[in-house]
Amino acid sequence: GAGVSQSPSNKVTEKGKDVELRCDPISGHTALYWYRQSLGQGLEFLIYFQGNSAPDKSGLPSDRFSAERTGGSVSTLTIQRTQQEDSAVYLCASSKGQSHSPLHFGNGTRLTVT
Amino acid sequence: AQKVTQAQTEISVVEKEDVTLDCVYETRDTTYYLFWYKQPPSGELVFLIRRNSFDEQNEISGRYSWNFQKSTSSFNFTITASQVVDSAVYFCALSEGAGGTSYGKLTFGQGTILTVHP
Numbered sequence: 265g266a267g268v269s270q271s272p273s274n275k276v277t278e279k280g281k282d283v284e285l286r287c288d289p290i291s292g293h294t295a296l297y298w299y300r301q302s303l304g305q306g307l308e309f310l311i312y313f314q315g316n317s318a319p320d321k322s323g324l325p326s327d328r329f330s331a332e333r334t335g336g337s338v339s340t341l342t343i344q345r346t347q348q349e350d351s352a353v354y355l356c357a358s359s360k361g362q363s364h365s366p367l368h369f370g371n372g373t374r375l376t377v378t
Numbered sequence: 379a380q381k382v383t384q385a386q387t388e389i390s391v392v393e394k395e396d397v398t399l400d401c402v403y404e405t406r407d408t409t410y411y412l413f414w415y416k417q418p419p420s421g422e423l424v425f426l427i428r429r430n431s432f433d434e435q436n437e438i439s440g441r442y443s444w445n446f447q448k449s450t451s452s453f454n455f456t457i458t459a460s461q462v463v464d465s466a467v468y469f470c471a472l473s474e475g476a477g478g479t480s481y482g483k484l485t486f487g488q489g490t491i492l493t494v495h496p
Contacts, residue, residue, distance in 0.1 A: 267422075297483075307469065307486035320483065355423065364411040364430070364473050367484065369423035 266290075268370035270356050276376045277346055285341040285373045289358030296339050297359075297367060298331060302352035310354075313339065314361055346377045380405045382472050384487035391460055392495050398456045399490045401470030407431075410474045412446065412453045413484065418466040429453065460494045467491050 269288040277283050289296050298310040309323040313333040324330070328346075333339040343350055353374050357367035381404040391397045403412065414426040427437065429446050437444050441461075445454045457464055471484040 299484075306488045307471075307484075309483050309485075312483055323483075353421070357423075364428065366413065366425040366428055367423075368425070369415075371420065371422045 270370035270373050274374045282344045287339045287356030293358035294361035295359045297357045299355045300352045348377050351377045380485045382487035384490050386490045388491040390493045394459050396458050399468050401453045403472045407474040413471040414455050415469045416466045462494050465494045
């Protein structure tokens with residue numbers, strides 16, 4: 265596609281349920297990132313994938329959060345046993361993977377945990 | 379640790395006014411990159427400009443200009459003759475390091491909400 269695609273655009277879930285958020289990066293981009301945007305914390309880095317290298321998971325806030333990237337393309341961010349503080353917009357971005365390449369962001373998934 | 383501060387939470391101007399968005403950063407690295415992103419109401423963050431720590435040449439692109447000063451650790455952004463379509467949240471960001479997993483790992487400022495009134 266022309267840009268980074270994220271689905272769903274909105275997700276409402278009950279506390280304690282698991283959710284999966286999907287990201288389809290720009291074709292040919294080797295690097296993929298997940299960020300979280302919330303009112304209280306601003307934009308926070310979560311996780312980074314680059315090619316076949318081990319992902320940088322240093323931003324994941326707890327072990328309830330995990331992410332996969334299959335075949336070097338689509339990525340899924342999974343949040344288990346969701347809590348109200350997980351409510352935020354989850355942004356995915358991709359880049360060409362070269363030195364400090366600009367990131368191309370998707371429109372995000374707005375997650376609301378009730 | 380790295381830090382980006384955008385002291386202006388909200389700015390409101392009338393169309394055709396010039397407006398400057400401030401950004402101050404902290405880093406221990408000698409190699410780093412600075413970015414500005416724009417987030418319009420649609421929500422998608424849009425890349426505007428990138429500068430590396432070795433290039434202090436300021437840049438003008440249409441109505442946009444950027445002033446990078448290492449001496450004051452600042453990377454300010456000016457919009458000349460603002461327009462209603464410039465209304466958005468503007469984020470300054472920093473990425474550190476000469477390589478490895480620091481690529482693309484951005485530290486963002488809190489953002490400045492710019493509202494341009496007709």
